[in-house]
Amino acid sequence: MSAPAVLTPLPVLIPTLAAAATLFAGRRPRLQRAIAVLALTAVLGVCCALVYYADRDAPIAVHVGGWGQSVPGMGPLGITLVVDRLSALMLVVSTIVLLIVVCYAIGQGIRDGDERQPVSIFLPTYLVLSAGVCTAFLAGDLFNLFVGFEVLLSASFVLLTIGASAERVRAGIAYVMVSMVSSLIFLIGIALIYAATGTLNMAELAVRLEDVPAGTRSALFAVLLVAFGIKAAVFPLSAWLPDSYPTAPAPVTAVFAGLLTKVGVYAIIRTHSLMFPGGALDRVLMVAALLTMIIGILGAMAQSDIKRLLSFTLVSHIGYMVFGIALSSELGMSGAIFYVAHHIVVQTTLFLVVGLIERQAGASTLQRLGGLAAASPLLAIVFMVPALNLGGVPPFSGFIGKVALLEAGSQNGSVLAWFLVGGSVITSLLTLYVMARVWTKVFWRARADAPEGALASASPAALLDDSEDIAYTDRDDVGRMPIGMVAPTGALIAVGLALTVLAGPIFAYSERAGAEVLDRDQYVTAVLGGGG
């Protein structure tokens, strides 16, 4: 077996085994932390190697257990894992984020956690989530994609309701119900596709779906789009997201915001370009993208809790990616891929920064915050850089991604595409406005001017949120920001800046990835031709 074939299953295998190991090491927190960090570092190494191989050669297809082709002309019998440039890039970016966030969570736990913290289940669940995310990116057939989704969703249910306070239970119930409905719709889509074609292997579907009548094909595509649209939080299926994410602990929200919606976007890319090419529903997708952008950002303007505000900007920026996908052009696709990578990093960074703000100032709502620029200039810088990046200020990576999408939109030239170009410019400006609003309230005005500035939570909480409100002046001095939390945040900012500095090679890579995604032959030959 060649090296890539050995490496491909590892991003799923390592976190799963590590999850089991951390579960057994539940009584020894230090060992648990070491296993988690080591495992994710190893996965990162593997993913970097996979990017190299996927970029150098054709896409890698591995038939798990050797259940490859049985009869010529028939698809593989077993589970197929496929790595092409797109999935390799997604794997690397997600693993970087997963690794950095776990370091942040560990740093926070060491400093602010106490013996009541449910640490013994946090790391195993987190690793299961990582395995689920990697499964979804590697899946070569629809049912395996479904299993990947279920693995990451089940883990996310536990992480979201950790500690089970009243607020988290309420948010968790809504989240569980919405996720399950989307999974059931996905399952219905799988059953219908199986009925129409008799296979679920994505490469074989790409071949067989061409024989299905156009109307049936659009209907199948629409069912899958609804399922993935809920997961990716595309308007009008996005209302669950700002409701549930903000209640979770800071590192959990950060990793959810960065990764879970992007898995949905990835699934949309795959179905749109590999299985249902031809752009049957592109106009629907474009309208959805426009509404997602505008309504998301208008929602963000009305919020006063920073976590909710960021959740709305998250929804809004999903619109950019859907826009790029719906253009069905090479530039649009590569712009969307670059934007996904950029957005995973920058959105996670911002949520980590909010975690720091919450710890230092004892609140995450604009009604209570103020004067942080004087209290902690470092925190101000740490917030400023990703905020400008999200707003798309040149020369940051957000600007580069948006320029690519705008160019692709103007190339398309249809009226709807121009509407989207206009909409994305407005959304970008409004994002900047929202970020400036947070900046002036949280960092520039004096805390005494905030309507509820006198209140704060009693103590910094790591994973539990049972802290009570007390007067701000009575709050114990929390000290400087712990290095275990600042260093990971700084590292993620550095990754965001690296996306800017190395934008040339990275964008060239995403152009190749976009071309590969649209030219389905390479993917199909890799899966059906090689035979493992």
Added chain:
Amino acid sequence: MTTYLVPLVLIGGLTSAGVYLLLERTLTRMLLGLLLIGNAVNLLFLTVGGPSGNPPVRGRTSDGQTATADPLAQGMILTAIVISMGIAAFVLALTYRSYRLNSDEDVDDDAEDTRVSQSSGEAAGDDEPSTPDVRRDTDEPDELDALPGYEGSR
């Protein structure tokens, strides 16, 4: 291929009953709704998996049939059953917790959402007080003057 009407009617009936239950606010009903739809989807898999036949085990025959039943559909149903069982257990745990906390099992509205929607139109809640405090001496050292090495306007 012949299509049997009974499973299709069952699928439709189970799904509509499930959707109806899912729209309730009581958690146990929502869970029942989810389970009903889940079963409908499993039945859908069984129906689309082709006609019945011999068990997909080498050398086994049943009732003198010639074709073999599709094992993949059955495999997928088993996976879906296991997943929905796990989720059902988790939802039951959440329901119990919600009952312990609130002594009911209805899903509440998002408090922050309600607050934001009510505050619209009036002065935004997080803004400065609309009337500036004219008695305040702006030359007084304030929070922003606390920068190290900077004594402000004193």
